[in-house]
Amino acid sequence: MIRLDGVTKQYPDGTVAVDDLSLTAPDRAITVLVGPSGCGKTTTLRMINRMIEPTSGSVTIDGQDVLAMDAAQLRRGIGYVIQHGGLFPHHTVERNVAAVPLLLGTSRREAISHARELLELVGLDPALGRRYPSQLSGGQQQRVGVARALAADPPVMLMDEPFSAVDPVVREQLQDEFLRLQDELGKTIVMVTHDIDEAIKLGDHVAVLQVGGRIAQLARPAELLAHPADNFVADFLGRDRGYRALGFQNDRVPLHDEPVVPMGATVADATAQAGSDGWVLVVDDRRHPQGWARPADLPGEGSIDERSLALGGTLARVDGPLRVALDAALSSPSRRGVVVDGDGALAGTCRATEVLSVIEARARPSDPGEHAAQAVR
Amino acid sequence: MSWILDHLDDILSLTLRHTWLAGVPLIIGLLISLPLGWLANRHRRLRGVVIVGAGLLYTVPSLALFVLMPLVLGTGILDPLNVVVAMTIYTIALLVRSVVDGLGSVPEEVARSATAMGYTPVRRFFGVDLPLAVPVIAAGLRVAAVSNVSIVSIASLIGVNQLGDLLVDGFNRAISGELVAGILGCVLLALVLDIAIRVLERALTPWRRADPGGAA
Amino acid sequence: MIASILDWLTSGASWSGSDGILARLLEHVGYTLLVLVIAALIAIPLGLWIGHSGRGRWLVTAANALRAVPTLGLLFALTLVLLPVLPGSAAFLVPSVIVLVLLAVPAILSGTYAGVEAVQPAARDAARGIGMTGRQVLWQVELPIALPLLISGLRAAVLQVVATATVAAYVGLGGLGRFLIDGLATQDYASTAGGALLVAVLALVLDAPFALLERLVVSPGLTGRSRSLRPSEPNRTAPAGGTT
Numbered sequence: 001m002i003r004l005d006g007v008t009k010q011y012p013d014g015t016v017a018v019d020d021l022s023l024t025a026p027d028r029a030i031t032v033l034v035g036p037s038g039c040g041k042t043t044t045l046r047m048i049n050r051m052i053e054p055t056s057g058s059v060t061i062d063g064q065d066v067l068a069m070d071a072a073q074l075r076r077g078i079g080y081v082i083q084h085g086g087l088f089p090h091h092t093v094e095r096n097v098a099a100v101p102l103l104l105g106t107s108r109r110e111a112i113s114h115a116r117e118l119l120e121l122v123g124l125d126p127a128l129g130r131r132y133p134s135q136l137s138g139g140q141q142q143r144v145g146v147a148r149a150l151a152a153d154p155p156v157m158l159m160d161e162p163f164s165a166v167d168p169v170v171r172e173q174l175q176d177e178f179l180r181l182q183d184e185l186g187k188t189i190v191m192v193t194h195d196i197d198e199a200i201k202l203g204d205h206v207a208v209l210q211v212g213g214r215i216a217q218l219a220r221p222a223e224l225l226a227h228p229a230d231n232f233v234a235d236f237l238g239r240d241r242g243y244r245a246l247g248f249q250n251d252r253v254p255l256h257d258e259p260v261v262p263m264g265a266t267v268a269d270a271t272a273q274a275g276s277d278g279w280v281l282v283v284d285d286r287r288h289p290q291g292w293a294r295p296a297d298l299p300g301e302g303s304i305d306e307r308s309l310a311l312g313g314t315l316a317r318v319d320g321p322l323r324v325a326l327d328a329a330l331s332s333p334s335r336r337g338v339v340v341d342g343d344g345a346l347a348g349t350c351r352a353t354e355v356l357s358v359i360e361a362r363a364r365p366s367d368p369g370e371h372a373a374q375a376v377r
Numbered sequence: 378m379s380w381i382l383d384h385l386d387d388i389l390s391l392t393l394r395h396t397w398l399a400g401v402p403l404i405i406g407l408l409i410s411l412p413l414g415w416l417a418n419r420h421r422r423l424r425g426v427v428i429v430g431a432g433l434l435y436t437v438p439s440l441a442l443f444v445l446m447p448l449v450l451g452t453g454i455l456d457p458l459n460v461v462v463a464m465t466i467y468t469i470a471l472l473v474r475s476v477v478d479g480l481g482s483v484p485e486e487v488a489r490s491a492t493a494m495g496y497t498p499v500r501r502f503f504g505v506d507l508p509l510a511v512p513v514i515a516a517g518l519r520v521a522a523v524s525n526v527s528i529v530s531i532a533s534l535i536g537v538n539q540l541g542d543l544l545v546d547g548f549n550r551a552i553s554g555e556l557v558a559g560i561l562g563c564v565l566l567a568l569v570l571d572i573a574i575r576v577l578e579r580a581l582t583p584w585r586r587a588d589p590g591g592a593a
Numbered sequence: 594m595i596a597s598i599l600d601w602l603t604s605g606a607s608w609s610g611s612d613g614i615l616a617r618l619l620e621h622v623g624y625t626l627l628v629l630v631i632a633a634l635i636a637i638p639l640g641l642w643i644g645h646s647g648r649g650r651w652l653v654t655a656a657n658a659l660r661a662v663p664t665l666g667l668l669f670a671l672t673l674v675l676l677p678v679l680p681g682s683a684a685f686l687v688p689s690v691i692v693l694v695l696l697a698v699p700a701i702l703s704g705t706y707a708g709v710e711a712v713q714p715a716a717r718d719a720a721r722g723i724g725m726t727g728r729q730v731l732w733q734v735e736l737p738i739a740l741p742l743l744i745s746g747l748r749a750a751v752l753q754v755v756a757t758a759t760v761a762a763y764v765g766l767g768g769l770g771r772f773l774i775d776g777l778a779t780q781d782y783a784s785t786a787g788g789a790l791l792v793a794v795l796a797l798v799l800d801a802p803f804a805l806l807e808r809l810v811v812s813p814g815l816t817g818r819s820r821s822l823r824p825s826e827p828n829r830t831a832p833a834g835g836t837t
Contacts, residue, residue: 051722076724086719090737090812100723132814148723158722436796438756440773441789448595448786523661530663531760535777541665548669548764556673560666567661 001027002048002156002190007057009043009213017043018213020057025205028186032203034193036236040213041192045158048190049075061156076100079157079187084165085145087133093144094119094129100152111151118147123177139170146178150185159191163198175201196237200225200244208233222248246323249362253325253355255318255339255348263290265304270295279334282309287345289315292333315340318347326355380554388543392562395539398460398532399525400570405461406468407518413469414476415502427473435470439528442466443535460532467528468521475517479510508581515578522570526563540566594782601783602790612771614791621768621795624758625751628690632697632750637743640702644709644739645731653706656699664757668692672764685765689758696757697750704746708739740811748803755796769795 002025009018018040025031033041046052048059050071059066066074087096097115102108116126122143133141142163149157163171163178179202182189193199199206200221207218210232217229225245228234234241259273260283274280274295282290282304291309298308316328316339328337329352336349381388417427437445446452446459483506491505530541543559546552579586601607608614643649672688679687712735720734762770772788775781 049722051718072724072726072729074724075722078724080719080722082715082719082722084715086713086715086722088716088720088734088738088814089713090734090814092814103724103729132812134814145719433797436752436800437793438752438759438789438796440756440759440770441792444773444777444785444789445793448598454782527660527663527665530665533665534760534763534774541663544663544666544669545763548673551673553670553673556666556670560663560670563663563666564661571661 001025001062002031002188003058003060004044004048005058005060007044007047007054007059009040009047009052010055016213018047018054021213021215022057023207023215023218025188025190027188029204030182030189030191030202031205031207032191032193032199033207033209034196034199034203034236035209035216036211037194038211039209040211041194041209042160043213044209045160045190045192048158049078049080051075076103076152077154077156079149079152079154081145081149081157081159081162083161084138085133085141085148087141087144087148089133091132092129093131093133093136094126096133096144097129097147097151099148104152115147115151118150119144121150121181122147138166139174142166142174146181155188157187157189159189161193162191164193164195171198178202200247208236243323246326246359247321249322249359250319251322251358251362252319253316253322253339253350253358255350256336258336258338258346258349260287260346261293261304263304267295267298267300267302267304270298270304275334277334279336281334281336281338281346281349283346289338289340289346294333313338316350317342322355322359325350326352326359329355380552381558384555384558388540388558388562391538391540391542392566395526395529395541395562395566398457398537398539399464399522399529399566402461402464402468403518403522403525403570406465406472406521407514409465410469410472410476411507414473414480415506417473417477418480424477428477431470431473434466439463439467439531440534443532443537455536457537459535460529460537464525464529468525471521471524472514472517475514476510479513479517480506482513483509511578511581512585515574515581519571519574522574523567526567526570530559530563594786597783598786598790601787607784607787614769614772617767617769617771618791618795621755621758621770621792622799624690624693624766624768625754625799628693628697628754628758629747629751631690632694632701632754633747635694636698636701636746637705640705640743640746641709641731641736641739643702644706645727645735650706653703656702659695659699664692664696665760667695668757668761668764689761689764689766693754693757693761696753700750700753701743701746704749705739705743708742708746709735711742712738737812738815741807741815744803744807744811748800751799751803752796755792755799759792 004021004023007018007021008016010016021040021044023031023044033044035041043052047054048061048066050066053067061078087093088099091099094112094115097118098106098108098111101111101114106114112129116129119126119129124140124143124147128136128140133144136144142165145162149159163174166174175198191202193202203221205218206221206224208216208224210216216236217224217233219227219229222245224233225237225241225248228237228241258281259275260281261270261273263282263284265282270280270282270293278294278296279292280295282293284290291311292313293304293308293310295304298304302308310333313332314324314328314337316325316337318339318341320339325337325339328339329335329350330337332338332349336351337355339347339350341347413427417424442463443459444454446463447454447456450456450458450462452458487505487509488501491501496504529539530544532539533541533545540559540562543555543562547554547556547559602614606613610616639649639652643652668689671692672685675688675691676684716734716738717730720730725733758766758768759770759773762768762774769788769792772784772791776783776785776788
């Protein structure tokens with residue numbers, strides 16, 4: 001557990017970057033500091049590993065006062081990831097990943113072979129270990145940065161805008177993999193970002209900071225979306241708040257049986273199965289949805305293959321967030337949202353109106369509802 | 378000090394000759410370096426040749442270059458042309474690199490949008506690339522100017538007159554006033570050339586002075 | 594004229610003896626190495642310290658301003674000042690060596706400093722962030738990354754020293770400059786031009802080991818040498834799951 005207590009950072013010229021800030025980052029959870037530039041989020045992060053010394057207040061990790069520890073020793077026990085990865089350009093990728101174990105006195109061979117395993121863990125080909133950072137793409141460099149932070153298996157990780165230097169597609173991918181990794185590793189993480197969507201996606205707890213280094217609100221993402229503490233937070237959260245909040249409301253939606261045809265079925269069979277709107281769902285031999293087809297548009301003699309499918313519909317999961325269920329219905333060519341079970345096999349289809357009814361039946365945002373966050377501080 | 382006051386006329390004429398010997402090569406060198414740098418910037422292979430060649434030329438010590446010039450030019454050993462050509466060579470050796478770097482520093486998107494708007498290569502060079510490369514080229518030119526002033530004084534050893542004469546004569550006859558006059562003259566001349574180039578650079582790059590908050 | 598120069602260069606007489614080409618060549622190399630070692634011992638630690646600590650940047654500016662002082666003037670002035678104080682042959686050697694060191698220091702200093710300065714802030718930040726001590730940051734990150742510019746500084750210093758040592762023959766220093774200066778005084782163009790050729794070749798030859806040094810000690814990650822392999826993104830694991 002990382003605990004900041006009444007921490008203030010004032011620079012010699014009088015600027016107050018962080019003002020009497022108190023925050024607890026619970027074990028095995030991701031705590032995100034988010035806010036506009038100049039809100040002191042990076043300063044706050046850097047006071048945890050003493051890259052910046054607080055003017056007053058205390059910072060403890062598992063009850064130990066960081067200010068009483070040797071700064072370099074402290075940092076070797078904390079994973080540190082920054083924008084662009086901050087890789088050493090003159091070292092190979094695997095030497096970069098091995099940096100902390102080598103500082104801690106691990107033998108070179110052991111450190112390097114462990115580094116290769118870590119590369120694999122973050123989704124890189126270990127063969128890339130022999131390359132230099134300049135030979136990697138931005139996304140790959142970012143992964144190496146994460147691997148380096150994990151190398152000494154620190155219980156605590158600090159991440160400063162770790163995914164913001166890459167394009168949106170790669171960023172999304174890195175975020176998903178990062179969440180998967182965190183499920184597995186359960187690190188205590190404090191992360192800084194300026195991107196509220198990233199904060200809501202990744203954070204177990206989100207602290208919204210405002211300029212001057214004060215916490216405007218600290219809450220779970222769902223609570224933040226449903227009950228912003230003030231106008232500043234509401235503005236910062238931006239548009240589509242109500243819709244985005246649905247992403248945190250998991251519920252069953254009424255399912256309908258959907259007639260299906262297997263891949264390779266004749267167009268005549270498909271026509272027989274198609275609903276009144278002419279669309280029919282195509283599945284593979286494990287009943288995994290493949291796409292929608294409209295037999296009327298296909299040559300009568302043929303059969304259903306990859307090219308017959310209208311793609312683009314999203315899939316929802318039974319018990320998944322309502323936002324995804326609604327989106328599945330809206331994005332489906334037949335307006336019937338495809339819902340799958342945990343294994344990815346078809347469970348049925350849902351209708352937008354019925355998803356909305358489920359939403360209607362639930363607690364209103366103004367109610368102090370079931371999703372109100374447990375106080376974190 | 379009194380030596381300086383007594384010999385103001387001599388100092389002035391030597392300064393003028395020094396300015397000429399250091400300044401003319403600067404201008405000729407720039408005029409040659411621009412097309413050379415432009416070509417080198419466009420052709421990757423040529424770039425290596427030009428940069429390595431410039432490095433080699435710069436390796437030749439100044440006194441040696443002065444002395445060897447008559448062999449190449451067929452001039453007499455006392456001919457000031459030796460110095461002008463040698464200094465031009467040094468200037469090119471220094472500047473070509475700056476021109477290549479300067480043209481290389483033009484943001485890719487700017488160069489591309491100029492081409493997309495229909496600039497011909499020549500128009501683009503004079504209208505877009507060259508103006509944007511001015512700061513880097515000017516930095517190279519300032520280094521070359523200061524270095525030229527210092528190197529030209531060495532030409533006194535081969536009998537070409539300029540401020541270096543004060544150094545040599547002051548040393549030989551142990552007249553410290555004359556020696557100091559020579560050093561001060563060179564430093565001042567270097568300073569004046571440096572300032573002149575800065576002023577020119579400022580005049581050529583008005584956008585760098587623009588108040589970033591001032592624009593609408 | 595060229596024939597007489599070749600004659601001079603190829604005759605055994607000009608190569609042998611204490612004032613022959615071989616002896617002068619060794620002298621010239623000797624001065625250069627001596628000066629380079631002294632200058633490097635001063636400038637490299639200083640440049641690393643300034644770059645690492647960010648303090649004393651004015652020293653770099655001051656050293657660079659020194660370049661506006663004409664080499665010849667500096668050489669003459671210092672010799673005049675020191676000549677009466679120094680005994681015997683030291684009177685010729687010491688002022689020249691001091692001037693040569695003064696000329697070599699700015700090149701090495703600004704190269705070293707610029708090299709450390711060129712370290713990306715992110716790499717320095719990461720080095721501290723993963724728990725390197727100040728000393729480890731300097732030795733393991735800043736110095737290796739500074740090497741290309743540091744070595745450029747050394748190469749510039751070598752050229753400067755070889756050239757100026759030639760001129761210093763005028764104030765009595767040995768080395769290849771003797772052939773130029775004495776040849777000019779006696780209007781012996783063969784020895785002047787021959788000496789000039791030798792100096793030019795020496796400057797080239799002395800530059801070569803540094804180019805080699807650069808290849809040996811600079812990490813391929815910092816040079817273009819490893820760039821032939823283009824950055825790629827082919828090694829991603831399977832894309833994240835099917836649901837949004």
